[in-house]
Amino acid sequence: MRSVRAVGLGCVLPIVVILAMLYGVFKFSEHRFEINHMPADLEVTGILYSNQQIWGSVLLHLPGDNETGILTYNLPDAIANRIADEGLGFFYRPENVERRFGTQRTHSAWHETPMGVTLSGYLNRFGFGIEVDPAVEALVDNAISKPGSFYSHGRLGVVIVIPRAKRAIYAYAG
Numbered sequence: 001m002r003s004v005r006a007v008g009l010g011c012v013l014p015i016v017v018i019l020a021m022l023y024g025v026f027k028f029s030e031h032r033f034e035i036n037h038m039p040a041d042l043e044v045t046g047i048l049y050s051n052q053q054i055w056g057s058v059l060l061h062l063p064g065d066n067e068t069g070i071l072t073y074n075l076p077d078a079i080a081n082r083i084a085d086e087g088l089g090f091f092y093r094p095e096n097v098e099r100r101f102g103t104q105r106t107h108s109a110w111h112e113t114p115m116g117v118t119l120s121g122y123l124n125r126f127g128f129g130i131e132v133d134p135a136v137e138a139l140v141d142n143a144i145s146k147p148g149s150f151y152s153h154g155r156l157g158v159v160i161v162i163p164r165a166k167r168a169i170y171a172y173a174g
Helices: 002-035 077-086 094-099 102-106 119-123 134-144
Strands: 047-055 066-074 110-112 150-153 158-162 167-173
Touching (some): 134 167
């Protein structure tokens, strides 16, 4: 009886370890994917808030599925201060543009706020809106309704940079 238990434990333990490692790799890849929504020159340091929803296939995301989401990132003090000092010029500096890769390169036309739409209006533009934490929604709506913040529409969503709050936002609806 003892040897059967030892053999069972000897089989189960490696499987549990392998599954835990695979889960860790998946979560790390997911985090890197979400960080890469931000242009590299913003040097975001972490995701502070995330709310994303997908309508469509359950197991595998397919073309035609509807997706809506918002991610809030921490913007380093030094970058926030440079953006506040340089304004739109920061986003067009050649060394900053060169650092962008992949879909980050689709964020090329930068504008100063106001943006002309509320966060909920943007997220619900195709009828698939999501509930956003009221504090996050207030922060974004305040920033995009008056001068002092910056935004750029990319192929998949909009990046909003709020230097005063040291935050960067990625919102998408499609």
